[in-house]
Amino acid sequence: MLDDRHSIVLQALVEEYIRTGQPVSSRAVLEHCSVDVSSATIRNDLAKLESYGFVTQPHTSAGRVPTPNGYRYYVDHCSPTKLRNATRARIESFFTGVHEELSKLLKQTSGLLSDISHFPAVVIGPGFGDEIVQGLHLVHLGASVIMVVTVGASGRVGQEVVQLRFQPTGKELDEAEGLLAACFEGATLSDGGAAILTVKADHASDRVLKVVRSVAGAVVATETGTRELYIDGASQLASLWEDLAQVHTMLQLLEKDKSVRQLLGDEDEGTSVRLGAETDLIDADFAVVSTAFNAGIRGRGRVGVLGPMRMDYRRTIRIVEEVGDGLEDSLGV
Amino acid sequence: MLDDRHSIVLQALVEEYIRTGQPVSSRAVLEHCSVDVSSATIRNDLAKLESYGFVTQPHTSAGRVPTPNGYRYYVDHCSPTKLRNATRARIESFFTGVHEELSKLLKQTSGLLSDISHFPAVVIGPGFGDEIVQGLHLVHLGASVIMVVTVGASGRVGQEVVQLRFQPTGKELDEAEGLLAACFEGATLSDGGAAILTVKADHASDRVLKVVRSVAGAVVATETGTRELYIDGASQLASLWEDLAQVHTMLQLLEKDKSVRQLLGDEDEGTSVRLGAETDLIDADFAVVSTAFNAGIRGRGRVGVLGPMRMDYRRTIRIVEEVGDGLEDSLGV
DNA sequence: CTTATCACTCTCACCCTGAGAGTGCTAAAT
DNA sequence: ATTTAGCACTCTCAGGGTGAGAGTGATAAG
Numbered sequence: 006m007l008d009d010r011h012s013i014v015l016q017a018l019v020e021e022y023i024r025t026g027q028p029v030s031s032r033a034v035l036e037h038c039s040v041d042v043s044s045a046t047i048r049n050d051l052a053k054l055e056s057y058g059f060v061t062q063p064h065t066s067a068g069r070v071p072t073p074n075g076y077r078y079y080v081d082h083c084s085p086t087k088l089r090n091a092t093r094a095r096i097e098s099f100f101t102g103v104h105e106e107l108s109k110l111l112k113q114t115s116g117l118l119s120d121i122s123h124f125p126a127v128v129i130g131p132g133f134g135d136e137i138v139q140g141l142h143l144v145h146l147g148a149s150v151i152m153v154v155t156v157g158a159s160g161r162v163g164q165e166v167v168q169l170r171f172q173p174t175g176k177e178l179d180e181a182e183g184l185l186a187a188c189f190e191g192a193t194l195s196d197g198g199a200a201i202l203t204v205k206a207d208h209a210s211d212r213v214l215k216v217v218r219s220v221a222g223a224v225v226a227t228e229t230g231t232r233e234l235y236i237d238g239a240s241q242l243a244s245l246w247e248d249l250a251q252v253h254t255m256l257q258l259l260e261k262d263k264s265v266r267q268l269l270g271d272e273d274e275g276t277s278v279r280l281g282a283e284t285d286l287i288d289a290d291f292a293v294v295s296t297a298f299n300a301g302i303r304g305r306g307r308v309g310v311l312g313p314m315r316m317d318y319r320r321t322i323r324i325v326e327e328v329g330d331g332l333e334d335s336l337g338v
Numbered sequence: 339m340l341d342d343r344h345s346i347v348l349q350a351l352v353e354e355y356i357r358t359g360q361p362v363s364s365r366a367v368l369e370h371c372s373v374d375v376s377s378a379t380i381r382n383d384l385a386k387l388e389s390y391g392f393v394t395q396p397h398t399s400a401g402r403v404p405t406p407n408g409y410r411y412y413v414d415h416c417s418p419t420k421l422r423n424a425t426r427a428r429i430e431s432f433f434t435g436v437h438e439e440l441s442k443l444l445k446q447t448s449g450l451l452s453d454i455s456h457f458p459a460v461v462i463g464p465g466f467g468d469e470i471v472q473g474l475h476l477v478h479l480g481a482s483v484i485m486v487v488t489v490g491a492s493g494r495v496g497q498e499v500v501q502l503r504f505q506p507t508g509k510e511l512d513e514a515e516g517l518l519a520a521c522f523e524g525a526t527l528s529d530g531g532a533a534i535l536t537v538k539a540d541h542a543s544d545r546v547l548k549v550v551r552s553v554a555g556a557v558v559a560t561e562t563g564t565r566e567l568y569i570d571g572a573s574q575l576a577s578l579w580e581d582l583a584q585v586h587t588m589l590q591l592l593e594k595d596k597s598v599r600q601l602l603g604d605e606d607e608g609t610s611v612r613l614g615a616e617t618d619l620i621d622a623d624f625a626v627v628s629t630a631f632n633a634g635i636r637g638r639g640r641v642g643v644l645g646p647m648r649m650d651y652r653r654t655i656r657i658v659e660e661v662g663d664g665l666e667d668s669l670g671v
Numbered sequence: 672c673t674t675a676t677c678a679c680t681c682t683c684a685c686c687c688t689g690a691g692a693g694t695g696c697t698a699a700a701t
Numbered sequence: 702a703t704t705t706a707g708c709a710c711t712c713t714c715a716g717g718g719t720g721a722g723a724g725t726g727a728t729a730a731g
Contacts, residue, residue, distance in 0.1 A: 030693055043705055048694070066693050066712045142477045146489045154487075154497075156479045162499055164487075166439075239572070240593050243586035252585060253576030260573050363724055376674055381725070399681045399724050 006057070012082070013038050014050045015059055019071045019079040023315055028068030073280050076292070076314055080278045085323035092121060093327070100331035107161060107303075110335065112235045114308065118328045119238025122321055124245065124310035125255075127265055130233040131300040133163060138189045138197060143182045143220065148172055153220050155189070159303050165223045173216055181216040184209060189224070198225035232306070234262055245313050246290070254289050255311065269295045269307045276326055280314055290314050294321050296329040300336045308332060339390070345415065346371050347383045348392055352404045352412040356648055361401030406613050409625070409647055413611045418656035425454060426660070433664035440494055440636075443668065445568045447641065451661045452571025455654055457578065457643035458588075460598055461665075463566040464633035466496060471522040471530055476515045476553065481505055486553050488522070492636050498556045506549055513542060514549040522557070531558040565639070567595055578646050579623070587622050588644065602628045602640045609659055613647060623647050627654050629662040633669045641665060 007015070017038035021029045031047040040047075051069050054060045059075035062068070071079065099117050104110040111128045118126035140156040149169040156162055173181070184204055189197035201221040204214070239259055246252050258264050264286055270277055276296040282288035294316075295309025308329050310321060340348070350371035354362045364380040373380075384402050387393045392408035395401070404412065421429075432450050437443040444461045451459035473489040482502040489495055506514070517537055522530035534554040537547070575588050591597050597619055603610055609629040615621035627649075628642025641662050643654060 028693090032693085044693095045695095045705055045707095046703085049704085052695080062694085064712055065695090066710080068693070140480055142479075144475045144477060144487050146475075146487070146495060147473060152487060152495060152497075154477050154479070154485060162479060162485060164485075164497055166495055237593075240586060240589035243582050243589055247582075249576050249580075249582065249585065252582065253573060256573035256576055260570075361724090365724085377724095378674055378676095378726095379672085382673085385726085395725085397681055398726090399679080401724070 007078075010040055010042075011050055011054060013040055014047060015054055015071075015075060016079060016082065018051075018054075018060060018069060019075060022071055023317055026315060028063055028070050030068040033068065073282070073314065076280055076318075080280070080318050083319050085326065086319040088320070088323055088327065092324070095121060096324075096327050096331050100335040104335065107300075107336075108233065108235075110332075111233070111306070112237070114328065114332055115235040115237040118308065118310060118325070119241065121328075122310045122312075122324050123238075123241060124312040124316070124321070125236065125238040125241055125259060126310045127259075127269060127295075127308070128235040129266065129269055129271075129307045130235070131304040131306040132232045133157060133161065133194060133303070135193050135195075135304045136161065136302055137191060137193060139191075141182070141186050141189045141224075143178050143185070145173075145175065145178055151178065151216075151220070153185075153224055155194070155224060157303070159301065161303060163224075165226075167219050167223045169216060169219055171212065171215075173212065177210070177213050177216060180209060180213045181220065184213070184217050185220060188221075194225055197221070232266075234265055236265065251290060254287065255291060258286065258291075259311070268293045268311065269309050271307070273297060273305065276322060276329075278318065278322065292316060292318075294318070294325050296325050298329045298333045298336070300333070303336070306332075340411070343373055343375075344383055344387060346373055347380060348387055348404075348408060349412060349415065351384075351387075351393060351402060352408060355404055356650055359648060361396055361403050363401040366401065406615070406647065409613055409651075413613070413651050416652050418659065419652040421653070421656055421660065425657070428454065429657075429660050429664050433668040437668065440633075440669075441566065441568075443665075444566070444639070445570070447661065447665055448568040448570040451641065451643060451658070452574065454661075455643045455645075455657050456571075456574060457645040457649070457654070458569065458571040458574055458592060459643045460592075460602060460628075460641070461568040462599065462602055462604075462640045463568070464637040464639040465565050466490065466494065466527065466636065468526050468528075468637050469494065469635050470524060470526060472524075474515070474519050474522045474557075476511050476518070478506075478508065478511055484511065484549075484553070486518075486557055488527075488557060490636070492634060494636060496557075498559075500552050500556045502549060502552055504545065504548075506545065510543070510546050510549060513546045514553065517542060517546070517550050518553060521554075527558055530554070565599075567598055569598065584623060587620065588624060591619065591624075592644070601626045601644065602642050604640070606630060606638065609655060609662075611651065611655065625649060625651075627651070627658050629658050631662040631666045631669070633666070636669070639665075 014034055017034050018029045021033055021037050031044040031051060034047050035044050051060060058072060059078055060069040061072050063070060111130050115126045115128045136157040136159060138155055139158050142154045144152040144154065146152050149172045150166060152164055152166050154162060154164045188200040192200060198221055201217060204217065236259055242252050242255050246255065258268065267286055268284055279293045281291055284293065290313055291311060292314045293309055293311050295307050297305050297307050299305055309325055347367055350367050351362045354366055354370050364377040364384060367380050368377050384393060391405055392411055393402040394405050396403060444463050448459045448461045469490040469492060471488055472491050475487045477485040477487065479485050482505045483499060485497055485499050487495060487497045521533040525533060531554055534550060537550065569592055572592055575585050579585050579588065600619055601617055612626045614624055617626065623646055624644060625647045626642055626644050628640050630638050630640050632638055642658055
């Protein structure tokens with residue numbers, strides 16, 4: 006579809022627009038790409054690119070600005086830059102440092118990413134659903150309240166408080182714990198949840214079964230859909246977009262857990278760039294660059310940034326990937 | 339210091355400015371207050387108020403605008419309004435509804451408050467330090483990792499994972515649990531922490547003592563300084579302030595846990611209104627209305643909103659207090 | 672102490688204008 | 702068929718001038 010020179014012109018135009026934020030004239034394109042033609046030729050090319058819907062003019066006698074389709078083409082054809090040594094070093098030293106807890110690591114990672122990229126950054130933690138359960142314990146907190154603690158193969162600990170309808174005896178709890186452990190230990194949460202349903206009434210008293218069911222329900226429910234979200238750098242929004250209405254829109258996006266998850270995309274795809282309406286959320290001037298990271302047995306998470314459509318994609322993609330890789334290494338895959 | 343009429347004039351001026359956002363003229367003051375004088379008199383009064391530093395003029399031939407001092411005087415002398423029935427009902431029904439967990443209740447409360455007030459809302463959860471410990475349990479998660487679960491008299495559950503330097507036996511853990519329970523149960527965390535130091539070596543083996551020390555340290559550390567923060571409605575910032583620089587500043591304030599805590603003030607004072615620089619954070623156009631709530635044995639928390647200095651204080655104060663009271667009731671004080 | 676009056680000041684929206692930037696078109700050149 | 706030079710045309714934007722309107726401060730009288 007696009008001729009060689011057309012492609013070069015589009016690329017130069019997008020990069021120039023990203024750099025200056027001003028409509029790009031035919032002369033400016035000429036000065037920033039290596040083709041040896043006159044500005045009149047570039048004008049003809051631009052007219053063609055415009056007819057294809059890659060660029061547009063704010064008004065008749067202005068330069069050209071990329072459309073979302075133009076950005077799309079650019080993003081699909083550009084290759085990430087190299088990072089400055091200082092930036093690389095920063096990422097590297099961050100991940101070689103010591104981190105205690107997963108949740109703290111992820112929180113700090115969102116801070117790092119936002120700091121380096123100058124965009125608000127988001128990290129979605131790995132789920133727990135596919136992790137093998139290594140241990141399951143019941144703690145009698147008092148009267149009819151018990152706590153269930155699950156330990157994953159990775160060492161991750163989950164806990165949930167369960168309120169029963171009656172007051173179980175210590176013996177009943179021990180029995181319930183045995184049954185639950187038998188089903189869950191060595192299995193994933195979802196498999197364990199399925200297995201528990203097959204426990205027949207003749208293996209245990211009615212009361213014990215009730216305990217087992219309640220606890221199993223709580224355990225499975227806890228980890229479904231609780232992939233935690235860490236957001237940092239939201240204040241950058243105000244320096245990235247030019248008008249309050251847009252900042253408002255972006256704040257609203259970041260405020261809803263659900264939309265943030267949708268922004269990053271829960272698919273298993275690697276690095277992705279989604280431009281405005283492509284997110285199926287709203288048609289606004291923004292883009293999300295994100296990538297998946299592998300947390301070993303814990304499953305997969307995602308990390309990314311949110312910025313205006315006019316951003317340095319080559320740099321941003323590289324940063325996000327670099328941080329994703331760092332995270333992956335740090336989680337000892 | 340302020341004559342009766344001066345006070346009335348100032349009050350009318352502030353309220354009119356809050357309503358319109360425009361500099362208020364002497365005639366406008368006249369129309370909105372009950373004094374029976376001419377506009378020329380009001381002008382003289384305004385000149386006096388200006389000399390006292392309560393109001394100021396954007397330019398020589400404009401109306402007056404309140405200064406921070408003017409707001410201060412107003413806030414100190416106004417009484418909260420009554421709320422519309424719909425609003426009252428909304429708050430009431432929210433708190434009579436069922437809430438499972440403390441953290442969820444507080445999170446939702448910040449949402450409610452922000453929704454009703456149309457300002458970003460913040461809730462600081464009560465500490466745990468003064469709550470009586472009712473139960474303390476150790477769970478052996480595997481190898482040298484144990485989890486300690488504390489149950490407060492209020493039913494609140496805290497947990498912490500502790501990594502030991504060695505692998506304890508089941509018997510050693512039981513013994514440690516016994517010692518810990520003896521010190522902590524029936525006492526506050528801080529008292530328990532103190533008591534545990536008096537346990538002598540001749541009462542237990544060295545290994546058991548090490549476990550006890552590690553666990554006690556973790557338990558005490560967990561609850562010191564982890565009064566959780568819940569923020570909602572940050573997106574409202576973009577509709578409340580007029581320019582991006584201010585929105586940026588406010589976002590930065592809300593982004594730092596530390597500054598948010600300072601905004602609300604950790605003092606035990608009841609309802610407070612802090613205007614811009616009074617927070618000792620930055621001198622900007624904002625105000626924080628907050629109030630303390632009593633969470634019974636759990637201690638005290640704070641709830642409040644952040645808005646521009648030009649806000650409807652009478653309504654906002656009432657809303658914040660109402661929500662604070664609701665929270666207090668709901669926590670069963 | 673309060674009031675009526677009036678001159679004075681300042682802002683704001685409006686219009687006009689000229690400079691500048693950049694295009695599209697046309698006709699010639701390769 | 703593509704590229705180029707030249708030129709007329711369009712559109713924006715900043716600057717300056719203008720008049721209406723709002724509001725004040727001062728003054729002098731009640």
